[in-house]
Amino acid sequence: MSDAAERETEDKTPRQQDEAPREPVRHLYLVDGSGYIFRAYHKLPPTMTRADGTPTHAAYGFTNMLLKLLRDIGARDAIAVIFDADGKSFRADIYPEYKANRPELPEDLAPQFPIVRDAVRAMNIACIEEPGYEADDLIASYARRAEEAGAKVTVISSDKDLMQLIRPGVEMMDPMDGRIIGPEDVEKKFGVEPGKVIDVQALWGDSVDNVPGVPGIGQKIAAELIQQYGDLENLLSHAExxxxxxRRENLIEFAEQARISRELVRLHDDMELDHCLEDLRAHEPEPDKLRAFLEENGFKSIATRLGLDDGAQQVAAPETAEAAYELVQDMDRLRAWIDEATRQGIVAVDVETTSLDAMAAELVGVSMATAPGRACYIPLAHKGEGDGSLDFDGKGGAPEQVPFEAALDALRPMLADPGVLKIGQNIKYDCVVLGHHGVEVTPIDDTMLLSYVLEAGKHGHGMDELARLFLDHETIPYKDVAGSGKSQVTFDRVPLDKALDYAAEDADVTFRLHALLKPRLLQERMVTVYETLERPLSPVLSRMERNGIKVDPGVLRRMSQDFAQRMAELEEKIYELAGERFTIGSPKQLGEILFEKMSLQGGRKGKSGAYSTDADVLQTLAAQGHDLPARVLDWRQIQKLKSTYTDALQDYINPRTKRVHTSFQQAVASTGRLSSSDPNLQNIPIRTEEGRKIRQAFVAEEGNTLLSVDYSQIELRLAAHMADEESLKKAFRDDLDIHAMTASEVFGVPLEGMDPSVRRSAKAINFGIIYGISPYGLAQNLGIDQGAARDYIKLYFERYPAIKGYMDEKKRSAVDDGFVETMFGRRIYLPEIKSKVPGRRSFSERAAINAPIQGSAADIIKRAMIRVLPALEDAGLGARLLLQVHDELLFEVPEAEVEATTRLVREVMENAAAPVVDLSVPLVAEAGTGRSWAEAH
DNA sequence: AACGTCCCGTAC
DNA sequence: GACGTACGGGACGTTA
Incomplete structure (x- = not known):
């Protein structure tokens, strides 16, 4: 018999209204009924059933747990079990999806809920629920009421949603082991004090209850943010x-969702309550009632234990609604689509392949759109599903498709028809792939380039982003059709119905984007940039990518081997010096070795509070005579060269062409520059002796020579022109050493016998000008203090006041217009130029200075690239353009034509600004040739 | 397992 | 905090 029961039994007083006032309730126990029953359900094996077959194991466990609890509480205690009422709670009104994807109750649990409610009543315990509210709200409200009455509260649950209630006077208890869950446990789970739990949950969300939270933010980050900003509202107002x-974007975009989430998890403690504290006071169970319950459910062992056994025998036991996409599987339908495209004179085209790498990709299918919502997909090389093996009913076989070559033959005339405009999103990719099959695609329009020209700096230009932005449409994620991770398949294994949805959507979206964006060229005066720069450049880049460059794998392999050996030696030495083995490549571990174990001086920096171990820091330490940092510097250099270049490049050699085919990105850099990836051939080392050797692996085909032609100081020249800085312009016209001259002007030293360090300083300032100089940056660069750097800049501006004027003007116009322009009219938007966050604003200000300069140079070399190919052709020269590296063009030239080609290329490059821009400074292009890129540059 | 971020380093 | 434009590798932490 329980203690409570004994006490009650001893005084033998039946409960009566007129009884003398008892001492007030001092402690209220609130049992989270659902949580309780779930714990019981999962803890016990599902073996028990009632005589009628109803499963009872959860109810049994529940009854046991509740009896145990009842035994442990006293006469001055109150207790209630709270349940969720059936039906939707008010939270579903705030957020319809709330608990929407909650799985159905297990089949063997649902029928146990009525039993459990009976159990509670049989024990003479209040059983409370309230339609429209959840148990948690009732618990919160009763806890509040008890607290106001001066009673302590224990919430029996381990549900994290209740942890927000923990405060002095309100504790939680784990129903399984009786452990008290205190503020420390909450801290452990949420990373914040209980009072801030709901703010954390608002960000974190809850997949079980379908509370959305903010994407990409989990417990860890949520806690960090709330710690820092105090609460959700404050965080959201400082999200910028x-x-x-x-993270920033998500916080801004999903701010409202976070607020809703907070509202969803916030418990309401102000409900009207049906019971006062006294109503809930613990009572002795009424034996008859309890016995009846136990018997009915076959809980014989409990009855026996409680002495209630009367000997009775029991048995123990998609959105694409408007679009009509067509799957084209026969020649007739294909011809019909081709005819329609030809009649219309405009068609959006998209190819599906097996790879993102255009040169390695196998063509799998083609989609077309001829009007918004009107699109088709023509599968050409789809295989059966699964692993391709045939199963006995033949399902693994390839689906019905138009024969590959026949389809291409049918498409070819339309794709090359000058009267039919082919629209693509990043159509260069499609051109390269189709180019393999001897299919020329012309003329073209590219929605990615349209967006790039119209909105550079505002956002990216990938299709998903454009669809979202301009069409308010979410495209089907690739992983939804092809899977991801281990289960990912190539597109030729995607079932045709899915392939149709995905591929036709791409063409459809492209068509719609084009209809939206193309007219804006004229309205926004961007026709020229698009028509004379980006659009004609696209086929040039296609050509370059298909050309590729020959890379000698033997050279790379030997270098990798050499590097591996040297790294191993250095590692030995480094471990010896450190006195332990560690991951040298981990800045964190290295920092700990250097600054903690060896206690070298070098302090912290960086926001994460980690030690910086960059080359600057290591250099300084090495200069103080420390061997370890010096070795790590060597190790780092070799590791970089090996992993990024000599190892990685070998993997990029195309087995078919034996060449490396980079991908040029035409719509990535906001200034108008190109970028190169997979592999990036625009950052092959050159500055150090060791690194430069990698260029020896880039070689000309037999009988050819590499020709490198690069612009000399093009950005500084353009800066001089644009700022109209007469003295600089004159220096360029006189072909002076510009850095030496700057040194002479700024520091007042004679050109003759100039100290190289003085010239180096001037060079750093000149670079700083292009980047939108700051005293910090210059100081960093020159290894001087900021004061000195500030003086240099001041001196520089005094000598070149027009430069200063140019910078101020750019900043001003950027603020006024929201964008800056290159000499050729390319616009670069600077959406953060008015930001109230100083760091971001100054970032934009520097970009406002740099973008017109860098962008104008980019425009010029693009013009040269566009012109040089027909010029070579006209001259009957066989040179092929291989690479562009911002101010350099690299050609592969038949040996006999080197001289003529050099002359022609220099000519084209030096006059590339004309006739649109009449430069007041000369452009100079310098040429070099050799068997390898190392020799040619 | 996939992703994002950080740190670092390469190019112009 | 921290000079412009990129890409990428490795470490690491977080999310799911």
């Missing part, structure tokens, strides 16, 4: 300040 781009 968050450093991490993705």
């Amino acid at each position: 300040e968050i450093k991490q781009k993705k």
